[in-house]
Amino acid sequence: MSKRKRPDISSLKEGVLAGNRVMLSRAITLAESKLETDRNLAEKLMDELMPYTGKSFRLGVTGVPGVGKSTFITRFGKKLIEEGYKLAILAIDPSSPTTGGSILGDKTRMGDLATHPQVYIRPSATGGTLGGISATTRECSLICEAAGYDFIIIETVGVGQSEVGVRHMVDAFLLLLLPGSGDELQGIKKGIMEMADIIVVNKSDGVNATQARETRQAYSRALKLFPPKPHNFPTKVLTCSSLSGQGTGKIWKELSDFWRNTLDSGYMKQERSRQRVLWAKSHIKELMEYYFYGHPRVKEELPGLLLQVEDGKLSSLSAARKLIDMFFNTSIHG
């Protein structure tokens, strides 16, 4: 944002609420900014938009690279549009370290969905110091909600830690699998299976169809060994062909059942409250680290002290204490 005119919060707010795409993009860019002045503005904007959020359904989609997340989201997205939803797709793409690099990539991968008036696609900036990947993505999803997008899909890569962060910002988590391979071979961590509210065996077409059914059965059996979820909605395994569209209707039915069920039972409200408190604590931690590691004295002394720790000349505890004392004795605000 530094090279552009500083955005005006009230015009951003109005633009977002009116569903203006240019203003929506500018609001997201502001939320992704690492400049402290932008962060302050972003916080004000988030407060202004808060009352207009919360009406959407938030779905996380994960799976190993090659499982076909983009084609699945494209196909399933079309179903959602038919059902009348306005859809925002946020993709966490760690292969692209800078914002924008993969916008074109996503838009190309998602074909005609990208230009549909009911759809907004945005890759997430990665590697933010203040806020981190997940926190920024969460803010983006809230801004999209305020802009009237009532179905939010957050795509993760399925190989790292990002799933855990995403789990705490969505209402349901969908795990995509390939037909005919075991847990180990798919590189899926057991923890990710436990997080899933719905599992979909993708590429269930042509020669894969039989294998896909077997995979579905194997995973259905494996899920019986897991304890029930707090929402008590049983995790189903379904098959799908993103190529032909077979299965998307069933997936939509399952998800809309989940949505209605967790809304009626009060679980969704309760879970979202829990998530908000969790994110507040996560922001506190991030802000503390931001100020600590950005503190001039700490920055100057940290490498030398850690080297002494590495060499065993200073205990880990003493190094920590020394740095903490430096930080508080010459704290940023006084």
Place this chain on the structure above:
Amino acid sequence: MSKRKRPDISSLKEGVLAGNRVMLSRAITLAESKLETDRNLAEKLMDELMPYTGKSFRLGVTGVPGVGKSTFITRFGKKLIEEGYKLAILAIDPSSPTTGGSILGDKTRMGDLATHPQVYIRPSATGGTLGGISATTRECSLICEAAGYDFIIIETVGVGQSEVGVRHMVDAFLLLLLPGSGDELQGIKKGIMEMADIIVVNKSDGVNATQARETRQAYSRALKLFPPKPHNFPTKVLTCSSLSGQGTGKIWKELSDFWRNTLDSGYMKQERSRQRVLWAKSHIKELMEYYFYGHPRVKEELPGLLLQVEDGKLSSLSAARKLIDMFFNTSIHG
């Protein structure tokens, strides 16, 4: 420590270095104390003892409740004593919320090992605000090293997050399994299997012997799907009867091979340096949280602000910012 006379650092240091058990226990109690004055003394003591640490081998032992960790450690401990080692056993026991509560328990469970002159057994205090479970255990193990214990066993419970913390304070991690049950049934998370440097199928006696061999083979096959460890020492699966002692010789041979191998390759030195830096950063985080959540204004305002966040009246980001500002504007040192 508050009710006793304040310990004198230099006499504690001398006592620990002389291998005096009473002084060793008092030093550990000091390290476990949550009082800030004690923490300062403990840090000084740790610095004094640092040059006398680092010569031991540190082994983590984990497994689900009922797998027989105590009987295994008792049996394997006897082997270590025969080999001439002085053995310290630190047990993390989350079922006992107060220090001391389970000392008798451990000593009873470990039979005549508990009274052996070459053995020191100590349960770890749990639930420390400052330092946490793992950090305190790490300090205790260093104090034991300074006291001349050259083999340290840290027992974890195998069901929670404590394994990850323990993994970063030991040289090798041993996972105990029961014969004849699959991964899911044993409740072992895949991540814990990945952490293991050696896997032992316990209770391999009587009617279980055949099943134990089958379990060993199944896990050996499963391990082939995992990527190689950074130390390049292959993870073996062995069987053991803690009842008869069968298998302990092989386990000792495997562990001493591991020890020699990682010592010669320089891996152990490098890994311990990495662990020390990790702990320094972890201590920084803990100290920051300690001061933040203990700050009078923060303590007063936190519940109300989090309630607003829960109710969706305030964004997570703004609540965090407000609390951070309160903290720094009236910081503890000024």
